[in-house]
Amino acid sequence: MSLNLKYAFREGYRGLSRARVATVITVSTVAVTLTLAGLFFFLMVNIGQTLGNLRSRIYLEAFLNDGLAAEAVRSLEEKIRRDSAVESILYISKEAALQRFQEEFGEDIQELIGENPLPASLQIRIHTQKGSVEEIEKIAAAVQIMDGVDEVVYHKNLIRLVREYGLIILAVGLGLFILLLFSSVFLIANTIRLTIHAQTRNIEVMKLVGATKAFIRRPYLIQGFLEGGIGGAIATGILLIAHVFLKSRFPGLFTFSLPVWPLPLVFSLFLGYAGSRWALKYFFKS
Amino acid sequence: MIDIQDVWYLAGGRPILCDIRLKIGRGEFVFVVGPSGAGKSTLLNLVHMAILPTRGRIRVADFDSSGIKPKDIPFLRRKVGMVFQDFKLLEDRDVYENVAFALWATGVPGRKIKKRVFQVLADVGLSHKRYTPIPELSGGEKQRVAMARALANEPFILLADEPTGNLDQESSRELMTLLGRIHRRGTAILMATHKEYEIDRKDARLIRLLEGKILP
Ligand SMILES: Nc1ncnc2c1ncn2[C@@H]1O[C@H](COP(=O)(O)OP(=O)(O)O)[C@@H](O)[C@H]1O
Ligand SMILES: [Mg+2]
Numbered sequence: 442m443s444l445n446l447k448y449a450f451r452e453g454y455r456g457l458s459r460a461r462v463a464t465v466i467t468v469s470t471v472a473v474t475l476t477l478a479g480l481f482f483f484l485m486v487n488i489g490q491t492l493g494n495l496r497s498r499i500y501l502e503a504f505l506n507d508g509l510a511a512e513a514v515r516s517l518e519e520k521i522r523r524d525s526a527v528e529s530i531l532y533i534s535k536e537a538a539l540q541r542f543q544e545e546f547g548e549d550i551q552e553l554i555g556e557n558p559l560p561a562s563l564q565i566r567i568h569t570q571k572g573s574v575e576e577i578e579k580i581a582a583a584v585q586i587m588d589g590v591d592e593v594v595y596h597k598n599l600i601r602l603v604r605e606y607g608l609i610i611l612a613v614g615l616g617l618f619i620l621l622l623f624s625s626v627f628l629i630a631n632t633i634r635l636t637i638h639a640q641t642r643n644i645e646v647m648k649l650v651g652a653t654k655a656f657i658r659r660p661y662l663i664q665g666f667l668e669g670g671i672g673g674a675i676a677t678g679i680l681l682i683a684h685v686f687l688k689s690r691f692p693g694l695f696t697f698s699l700p701v702w703p704l705p706l707v708f709s710l711f712l713g714y715a716g717s718r719w720a721l722k723y724f725f726k727s
Numbered sequence: 728m729i730d731i732q733d734v735w736y737l738a739g740g741r742p743i744l745c746d747i748r749l750k751i752g753r754g755e756f757v758f759v760v761g762p763s764g765a766g767k768s769t770l771l772n773l774v775h776m777a778i779l780p781t782r783g784r785i786r787v788a789d790f791d792s793s794g795i796k797p798k799d800i801p802f803l804r805r806k807v808g809m810v811f812q813d814f815k816l817l818e819d820r821d822v823y824e825n826v827a828f829a830l831w832a833t834g835v836p837g838r839k840i841k842k843r844v845f846q847v848l849a850d851v852g853l854s855h856k857r858y859t860p861i862p863e864l865s866g867g868e869k870q871r872v873a874m875a876r877a878l879a880n881e882p883f884i885l886l887a888d889e890p891t892g893n894l895d896q897e898s899s900r901e902l903m904t905l906l907g908r909i910h911r912r913g914t915a916i917l918m919a920t921h922k923e924y925e926i927d928r929k930d931a932r933l934i935r936l937l938e939g940k941i942l943p
Pocket of ligand 1: 738739743761762763764765766767768769770
């Protein structure tokens with residue numbers, strides 16, 4: 442058995458070196474695919490983190506009429522809270538608003554104009570998973586017409602960006618990634634097909650002398666693993682370098698701990714296996 | 728040991744072999760002669776089960792054409808050696824590697840391979856050319872390499888389909904002598920040829936095939 446494996450490895454390697462150009466193209470494609478996948482994954486995680494930060498800033502702000510009684514504010518809060526999409530409501534009094542303003546701008550406008558011009562408000566937070574833009578608009582419209590509410594404002598564009606473009610970016614990236622995966626598997630299968638075609642005489646002889654099907658197929662499976670694995674190793678190397686570089690340039694980036702690093706390699710072996718199975722199925726179907 | 732019972736083989740609706748009955752015993756030497764297109768190759772292909780009979784059945788040692796599974800065929804091939812008119816050697820490897828290939832391919836342990844290869848190469852008289860690349864050999868030498876490869880796994884029968892078809896007279900005679908030697912060691916031989924004049928063996932059985940039928 443151990444010798445047979447040695448033999449299978451040697452034949453698998455022979456396959457690689459015979460179809461040299463095709464092998465270089467295939468290995469490069471696998472490497473590029475997995476590098477892009479890795480970078481994309483990295484990007485997505487970071488975008489995800491950023492979006493998460495943005496999300497926590499999504500809220501509606503309902504400015505209240507001046508001089509609204511505490512009682513009226515409380516009943517208003519209760520009314521708004523009835524919508525299940527509402528997560529929390531924060532009451533900001535005129536005084537609190539003024540204090541915030543002063544913290545932000547460093548000026549005392551009360552002194553400047555003689556009175557506090559800022560209205561009291563309710564900050565209404567929406568559950569992040571719930572609520573399309575339309576739903577948020579609906580809540581805004583409903584709150585707008587409630588007694589005691591002067592005006593409702595919210596970051597419409599920010600909400601749109603987070604809710605919609607986030608998904609689009611994810612979908613496009615995922616589509617591209619799947620496309621590249623398929624081309625990798627296809628190219629691996631194609632290289633092995635080339636090798637098999639160049640070795641029809643060998644296969645004929647093997648059948649003649651009584652080699653089992655598993656024995657005949659093994660070198661090609663190994664060839665697939667090698668092609669995938671070398672591509673995966675290259676991708677891992679590039680990703681590690683990219684990681685070090687990005688971390689030094691952008692220290693704020695979210696980075697990965699050790700356990701994810703073998704993933705491209707594992708994935709590449711899987712690609713290699715899928716590619717060789719495909720080629721062998723095509724060749725040995727009769 | 729080989730028992731062909733009422734075998735028909737049809738291809739494209741046309742009978743290629745008709746009602747063949749033939750028994751070959753242990754260590755026999757059998758010639759199948761007949762003109763080109765008589766069905767000799769088809770008969771040999773049935774014996775190593777590259778094709779299966781349309782009707783009837785063939786038994787080769789423990790293998791039976793009526794119940795054989797594709798995964799059993801490799802094990803039949805190890806018991807039945809084969810040589811062909813066109814040698815079917817691996818042109819990019821040398822003599823040693825061609826013979827060793829058959830042993831590798833059938834899972835023989837590495838430490839046994841070298842000894843066995845040298846033994847069969849000695850049997851066919853090619854020890855001195857063991858590291859010669861195949862393209863540098865003469866036709867007769869190539870056929871002897873093929874023979875060594877066929878014998879490497881110690882088959883009980885050697886099937887030879889026009890083994891002298893690509894050889895000159897001198898090499899053909901040498902090859903027939905070699906076949907005789909292999910036969911004397913106890914290996915049965917089934918050889919197909921259209922050159923009846925090459926047959927000079929008194930101890931061999933001769934079967935005439937014409938248009939798919941065995942002549943009485
Ligand atoms: N697969 C096939 N399909 C159709 N005809 C075939 C097939 N195999 C062999 N034949 C025909 O069967 C006849 C016998 O062929 P073969 O066994 O090769 O004869 P031989 O070896 O005696 O020259 C030939 O006429 C050949 O054309
Ligand atoms: Mg023939």
